[in-house]
Amino acid sequence: MMRNYFILLTLLLVVPWHSAVAVQQDYCAQGDDxxxxxxxxxxxxxxxxxxxxxxDGVNVIFKKLDAGDRLIIHTLTEDFSExxxxxxxxxxxxxxxxxxxxxxxxxxxxxAKSDERKFMRNILTSIKPMIxxxxxxxxxxxxxTISFMAQEYERHQPARLIIFSDMIEHSxxxxxxxxxxxxxxxxxxxxxxxxxxxxxxxxxxDVFGFGRDHSTKRQGLKPxxxxxxxxxxxxxxxxxxxxxxxxxxxxxx
Numbered sequence: 001m002m003r004n005y006f007i008l009l010t011l012l013l014v015v016p017w018h019s020a021v022a023v024q025q026d027y028c029a030q031g032d033d034x035x036x037x038x039x040x041x042x043x044x045x046x047x048x049x050x051x052x053x054x055x056d057g058v059n060v061i062f063k064k065l066d067a068g069d070r071l072i073i074h075t076l077t078e079d080f081s082e083x084x085x086x087x088x089x090x091x092x093x094x095x096x097x098x099x100x101x102x103x104x105x106x107x108x109x110x111x112a113k114s115d116e117r118k119f120m121r122n123i124l125t126s127i128k129p130m131i132x133x134x135x136x137x138x139x140x141x142x143x144x145t146i147s148f149m150a151q152e153y154e155r156h157q158p159a160r161l162i163i164f165s166d167m168i169e170h171s172x173x174x175x176x177x178x179x180x181x182x183x184x185x186x187x188x189x190x191x192x193x194x195x196x197x198x199x200x201x202x203x204x205x206d207v208f209g210f211g212r213d214h215s216t217k218r219q220g221l222k223p224x225x226x227x228x229x230x231x232x233x234x235x236x237x238x239x240x241x242x243x244x245x246x247x248x249x250x251x252x253x
Contacts, residue, residue: 025092025106025107025108025111025112025115027067027068027089027090027091027092027093027107027112027115028068028070028090029068030067030068030090030093030094030095030107031066031067031068031069031070031090031091031095032068033070033156033157034066034068034069034070034159035069035070035071035072035153035156035157035158035159036061036065036069036070036071036072036158036159036160036161036162037072037074037149037153037156037158037160037161037162038061038071038072038073038074038162038163038164039073039074039075039076039083039145039146039149039161039162039163039164039165040073040074040075040076040127040130040164040165041076041140041142041163041164041165041166041209042075042076042077042130042135042137043076043077043078043135043137043139043140043170043214044140044165044166044209044214044218045134045136045216045218046130046131046134047218049218050209050212050218051131053164053208053209053249053250053251054130054131054164054209055131056250056251057162057164057208057209057250057251058123058124058127060251060252060253061162061251062120062123064253065091066091066093066095067091067092067093067094067095067112068090068091068093068095069090069091070088070089070090070091070156071087071088071089071090071091071123072085072087072088072153072156072158073085073086073087073088073123073126073127074086074145074149075130076140076141076142076145076163076165077135077137077141077145078137078138078139078140078141078171079139079141080141080144080145080147080148081148083145083148083149086126086127087122087123087126087127089119089122091116091119092112092113092115092116092118092119093112093116094107094108094109094112095107138170139170139171140168140169140170140171140214141169141171141173142163142165142167142168142169142171143169143171143173143174143191143196143236144171144173144196146161146163147195147196147197147198149161150198150199150200150240151198154198157202158203159202159203159204160203160204160205160206160253161200161203161204161205161206161242162205162206162207162208162251163205163206163207163208163209164207164208164209164251165207165209165210166209166210166211166212166213166214167207167209167210167229167233167247168213168214168229170214173187173190173191173196174187176225176228176229176232177214177225179225179228179229179232180228181227181228181231184228184231184232184235185235187232188232188235188236188239191236192239197236197239197240198240199240199241200237200240200241200242201241201242201243202241202242202243203240203242203243204242204243204244204253205237205242205244205245205246206246206251206252206253207233207245207246207247207248208248208249208250208251208252209249210229210247210248210249211226211248211249230247233245233247234247
């Protein structure tokens with residue numbers, strides 16, 4: 001027992017403890033390469049109800065992130081090529097278990113705790129303009145943005161795609177204000193032919209903010225329109241081979 005104590009003491013003296021703490025910690029290395037892609041629709045005007053739903057959803061996302069998980073946030077606008085990356089970082093934290101792993105790790109829990117608070121502040125700073133500064137777009141290009149993001153981050157293999165949007169496409173491809181159930185299969189075939197339904201095998205997709213129209217009054221969707229939009233996105237993500245798909249007003253996972 002005494003011999004083990006001296007071995008540990010010797011190791012402590014040999015390991016460059018202070019220099020390890022001084023180096024900025026790589027929290028992405030603490031995780032298992034899990035990435036979460038979050039798209040925020042900027043083509044709708046937020047009212048107080050939208051703001052609460054959005055804020056509650058962001059809180060859910062933050063709580064579900066484990067140490068080392070990467071969160072990437074992009075805007076969704078009238079043109080997929082105009083999508084802006086507003087946040088990209090891994091959640092601070094140390095995953096090592098046990099005395100020996102903690103002894104040799106360069107990740108320090110006290111530093112990670114402070115960095116975690118900075119991480120949350122940075123998220124809030126990034127998304128605050130999404131609520132406080134409204135943007136007005138005549139179109140909403142959701143389909144092409146999703147396809148583009150799936151291609152853009154294919155190398156990261158996101159485990160989850162989260163979208164805050166009313167999911168009402170209004171673009172060159174489709175206008176969901178006039179979406180008919182009978183036309184959905186033909187539209188999906190067209191998107192397939194254009195290469196706009198990319199494989200997202202294994203990805204869990206969660207959409208919140210759905211159920212209200214695109215107008216400034218943000219009225220509830222009429223039953224037929226709501227059903228047709230739901231059926232389109234269910235079929236779209238089924239073709240994309242996602243693991244799960246949830247579409248609703250609030251974010252629940």
